[in-house]
Every structure is written in structure tokens, then in C-alpha cells.
Amino acid sequence: MEPKQALKILTDLISIETVDQNESQVADYLTHLFVPFADRAQLKRISFAPGRDNLLITVGTQGPILGFSGHEDVVAADKDQWQTDPFVGTMRDDRIYGRGASDMKSGLAAMVVAMLDLLASNQPLPGRIRLLATIGEETGEYGANQVVQQGLVDDLAGIVIGEPSNLQLEVTHKGVIDYCVTSVGLASHASKPEAGQNAIWPLILFAQKVHDYFEQATISDPKLGQMTHVLSQINGGEQINSVPAKAQLTGNIRTIPAYSHKQIYQFLDNAIEQINQADDAQLTIEYRYPEPPLPDQSHNKLVLVAQGVLQNKLHLPGEIIAGTGATEACEYVKVPNMPILVCGPGEGISDHQDNEWVSIKNYLLGCQFYEELAWQFWKDQLAK
Incomplete structure (x- = not known):
């Protein structure tokens, strides 16, 4: 494919x-790209909610299946803080600017381009790719x-996630x-605290216990260093001269394999x-979106093959790194013994920031x- 087409x-x-919606429009667009190859590409939509469709595209008819994974959604953008329209891909100074340019529509687009090129080559494919x-x-x-949950990754021989790396x-x-x-707690006038029950004090006790732990x-x-914990929000009370009847505290924990989530929940x-x-x-405590860490994949065959491609074909270092942010690998680790790799073209410098970009x-x-x-x-x- 010509660079101009890939960039488009x-x-x-x-x-x-x-932004947390309308993903079906991405699925529509990708479906359109594969129409010329309808006889060699199998497409499957999985609806999550109205206007929100996952799209699975499989090319090839036999052999081992390599998974490509890329998410269609992006975070919000404050247009007033951008130098360009965040929802117009703008090419300038050897970069493409726009929300998702790095995280991670560049990874998704590059995977799609690779699959289209494989189909356009008209060469017999010895294996399959499932996007x-x-x-x-x-x-x-x-x-x-x-x-x-629907078992649609169970037959993959490995999966690459195109997050910015x-x-x-x-x-x-x-x-x-x-x-x-x-x-x-129980509200009362601040001049008569004995008549109420302060909802904030138990949170302070909890915060101290968590800090000590x-x-x-x-x-x-x-590779990952230590587990981290941040008390991220605290709010409560109605006014300064009342004993607060309700208060809340939130926290964010970034976990490592040495401490199981079960162990942390128990504490x-x-x-x-x-x-x-x-x-x-x-x-009372509520847990939101818990995701396990990705265990070290350094020695799986997918990583070793990818390192060889980067070093021998693209003349790049193929450096092994660790990340702090969670990815969809947290879900894919539920498939036993499946090799997983996170590798994408986004530099990871401008993710979730104003004026997000990826180098062309x-x-x-x-x-x-x-x-x-x-x-x-x-x-x-x-060859096995």
C-alpha cells in the first residue's frame, strides 16, 4: 500500500x-475497507450496546492464528486546549495530530494496513490473522x-496489542x-457532636490502615518495581457547622504479580x-474494573520472533520494556498459556494529553x- 493510502x-x-461511544462507526469504516476481499476475509460483529460494536476480522483459511488487538475508543478532548481539531487527523511537521493518534488508532490502523497488504499480495497465506x-x-x-467470555480468542497462537510502545x-x-x-454516619449540629456520628472519621482510620499496609x-x-497505591478522591459532609452524615474515599492500586488481587481484596x-x-x-467497599497484571512474557516465542523482526528487518533495537498502565492484556491473560505482546507505533509521550500525536x-x-x-x-x- 502506498504511504498516502496508509496515512488516510x-x-x-x-x-x-x-469518546466512550460510537465505536460502531469505526466498525463500519473497517468493514468497508475489506469489502474488496469479501471472499477471503471473514467479518463478525459483536454488539455491546447500541452504537457500540466490536469487530472481528479474520484473514486466511488455515494454519496458526495470530491475534491483532486494537481498541476503537479514545478519551475525551478539550478542543479549546488543542492547536488543531482533535477529531481531524492533521499532518504537520512529520507528525499526525489528533485524539487517538498515539493511543491507539495508529496501532489499529497499522494492523489493518498490514492485513490489507497481505490480502492484496494474492500470495497463499500459511496462517491466519484475527483482528x-x-x-x-x-x-x-x-x-x-x-x-x-465468548471464547473468541481461545484458538489464537498468540496476540499482539497495538498500544503505544x-x-x-x-x-x-x-x-x-x-x-x-x-x-x-448520622448528621447533627456541630455544637452537639455527641448527637451525631461523624462519617469522615472511619475513612481516616481506613486510610491509615491502607497506608500502613x-x-x-x-x-x-x-521489571515493574513495587506495587503502588494512591488515595485519589475524598469528599463528604454537607456544611461546615454540621456533623457529616456521609463521606466517600476512592483509591487506585497498581499491582504486580507478587501480590495477588485476592490477597489485596482480603486485606x-x-x-x-x-x-x-x-x-x-x-x-462499605466497592471494587471497580479490577484487572490483573501481565506476567513477564520475555521468553515467549511471539516476543522472540517480534524482536527478530524489529532488529533484522526494520533495524530497530527491539528493546524489552515494562509498562505501568494496564492494557487489554489484563483480559487476554485469562486464556491459559497464550503468548501476549504489547507493541505499537505510538511513542507513548502524548497519550491522553492535548495535541496528541504519532510520528509518520x-x-x-x-x-x-x-x-x-x-x-x-x-x-x-x-516449523514446530
Whole structure:
């Protein structure tokens, strides 16, 4: 494919505003691209909600299946803070600007370009590629969860997630646990605190217990470092001269394999129970979008093949890295023994920021990388 055509696919995707909705428009656009190859590409839509469709595209008819994964949604953009329209892919100074340019419509577009080039070559394909274009990654990885629950990744020999990594090989990343603790008390006039029950104090006790726990959680992962915890929000009370009847606290935990999520839940649940019993409090805890960490994939065959492609074909370092942010790998790890790699053309510098961008050079290299990776991965699988 000519670079001009490949760049148009990316700018077209950026122009589709998919801030936690409208992903079906991306599915429509991608479907249109594969119409000329309808006899050799199988398309399957999986609806999550009205206007929100996952799209699976499989090319090839036999042999090992390599998964390509890219999410269709993006985070919000404040247009007043951008130098260009965030929902118009703008090429300037060897970069493409727009919301999703890095995270991760460039990865999705590069995967699509690679698949279209494979089909256009008219060469017999020794294996298959299945693209998973998913909804809702930025708010809970709903699409990836849906395709995993329906068994649509069970037959993959490996999967590459096109999140921004500057074409480095991200082989592990932290998991995440978000939680919200609600405290219910009893309102009274501040001049008569004995007549009420302060909802804020139990949260302070909880915060101290959690702080002490994470201070003692000193195991460090060789690539990811230590588990981290942030108390991210706290609010409560009605006015300054009243005993607060309700208050809430939220926290964000970035986990590592050394501490299981079950172990962390047990600690947090026990802390809630202890405070409720000892202080006659009414605390409840809710967990939101928990995702496990990606265990180290350094030595799986997919990573080794990808490293060889980057070094020998594209003359790039093929550096192994670790990430702190969660990806859809948190869902794909539920498939036992499936090799997983995070690697995409986005540099990861401007993700979720104003004036988000991807370099044109990196994007076009990404198109080459995914196509060459498919050939080399199939060759390696069939040599077994």
C-alpha cells in the first residue's frame, strides 16, 4: 500500500469521534475497507450496546492464528486546549495530530494496513490473522472482556496489542484495582457532636490502615518495581457547622504479580470489617474494573520472533520494556498459556494529553512490522 493510502486510513479513523461511544462507526469504516476481499476475509460483529460494536476480522483459511488487538475508543478532548481539531487527523511537521493518534488508532490502523497488504499480495497465506477491534478499553476493557467470555480468542497462537510502545516490546505491565469506600454516619449540629456520628472519621482510620499496609508491601518486581497505591478522591459532609452524615474515599492500586488481587481484596475487606466492629462504623467497599497484571512474557516465542523482526528487518533495537498502565492484556491473560505482546507505533509521550500525536515514520514502520511479524510468526509456528 502506498504511504498516502496508509496515512488516510489513520486520519479517517481519527476523524471518527469515539469518546466512550460510537465505536460502531469505526466498525463500519473497517468493514468497508475489506469489502474488496469479501471472499477471503471473514467479518463478525459483536454488539455491546447500541452504537457500540466490536469487530472481528479474520484473514486466511488455515494454519496458526495470530491475534491483532486494537481498541476503537479514545478519551475525551478539550478542543479549546488543542492547536488543531482533535477529531481531524492533521499532518504537520512529520507528525499526525489528533485524539487517538498515539493511543491507539495508529496501532489499529497499522494492523489493518498490514492485513490489507497481505490480502492484496494474492500470495497463499500459511496462517491466519484475527483482528479484534474492541470497544470501551479506556473505561473498563468491556470489549476485550466480551470477546474473551465468548471464547473468541481461545484458538489464537498468540496476540499482539497495538498500544503505544514506540515499537519497543512491552512484555509485562502492572494491573489495577480501583475501589470506593462509602461511610454512613448520622448528621447533627456541630455544637452537639455527641448527637451525631461523624462519617469522615472511619475513612481516616481506613486510610491509615491502607497506608500502613502498602508501606510494608516492599516486594519489588524485577521489571515493574513495587506495587503502588494512591488515595485519589475524598469528599463528604454537607456544611461546615454540621456533623457529616456521609463521606466517600476512592483509591487506585497498581499491582504486580507478587501480590495477588485476592490477597489485596482480603486485606481491604478485613480492614473495613475491623473498623465497623471496633468503631461502630458503617463502611462499605466497592471494587471497580479490577484487572490483573501481565506476567513477564520475555521468553515467549511471539516476543522472540517480534524482536527478530524489529532488529533484522526494520533495524530497530527491539528493546524489552515494562509498562505501568494496564492494557487489554489484563483480559487476554485469562486464556491459559497464550503468548501476549504489547507493541505499537505510538511513542507513548502524548497519550491522553492535548495535541496528541504519532510520528509518520513510526506509523509507517508499524505497518511494515505487523505484516512482517505475521509471516515470521507463521513460519516459526509451522516449523514446530
